[in-house]
Amino acid sequence: MSKIDPKLFTAHEHALEKEYDVCPKCGGELQHRNSKSGPFLGCSQYPSCDYSRPLHQQDHSLEKRLPGTACPECGEELMLRQGRYGMFIGCSAFPACQHIESAQPKTPASPDITCPACNKGKLAARQSRYGKTFYACDAYPKCSYAVNDQPVAKPCPECGWKLLVVKKTAAGKREVCPQKSCKYKSAPLAD
Structure with a gap:
């Protein structure tokens, strides 16, 4: 049987750290952190520097247009979307039109x-x-x-x-x- 080389794992961890090492706002070191919204990179100088960015982009794969429905505020077509708190119906002209309604x-x-x-x-x-x-x-x-x-x-x-x-x-x-x-x-x- 062959042994797994432990250097593979440490090299991978160091490669991730180097990719995200400098804060573009203040030049501090970025650290991997977790929140209720998911993993993100945050500046080690927090709270004096509040820079953060999500590790994963938001998944907008659950967006679906609702043909035949019009926004009561601007008249554009409405969409079914997945948000932070679940499914909701919103205007397709977002962010120009902020209309939302519950999908419940x-x-x-x-x-x-x-x-x-x-x-x-x-x-x-x-x-x-x-x-x-x-x-x-x-x-x-x-x-x-x-x-x-x-x-x-x-x-x-x-x-x-x-x-x-x-x-x-x-x-x-x-x-x-x-x-x-x-x-x-x-x-x-x-x-």
């Missing part, structure tokens, strides 16, 4: 139900950072009541709680009491 489906309409916890606010449909819809009191942070399923303005027949939620179960959709101490479940609902 719209949050469902909020029901007209008074919050059962504080009796002051209304339950409003919200989206979590993962795109899941939940219903929370609009008097937040004074009231932090929230339910994960769609609320229905009916009192619970067993415990008297002021609302029920529609839950999908193996038997079908049912109205269920959101109180953990109550085990009420209605018969399967007709769709």
Whole structure:
């Protein structure tokens, strides 16, 4: 069996360092660093010198024109793009036109139900950072009541709680009491 020459690895590391060794802004040494946006080269004189550049160029391979759609601000065609926080729809005339909109489906309409916890606010449909819809009191942070399923303005027949939620179960959709101490479940609902 042949041995691997360890000089190959050290030569490669030194070759990378020499390629990126001088900061064009201040002449300092560039260092390989990592951030939430990915690896980059930054000046060793930071914070007095803030020069940095990404090691890898942004991947714009997920850009797709949306024919038949017009930007409401300038009239140019809209594009589906991949950004730092996920997919979004933006104007193809960027950077001249800064119009963007979410590619996520719209949050469902909020029901007209008074919050059962504080009796002051209304339950409003919200989206979590993962795109899941939940219903929370609009008097937040004074009231932090929230339910994960769609609320229905009916009192619970067993415990008297002021609302029920529609839950999908193996038997079908049912109205269920959101109180953990109550085990009420209605018969399967007709769709």
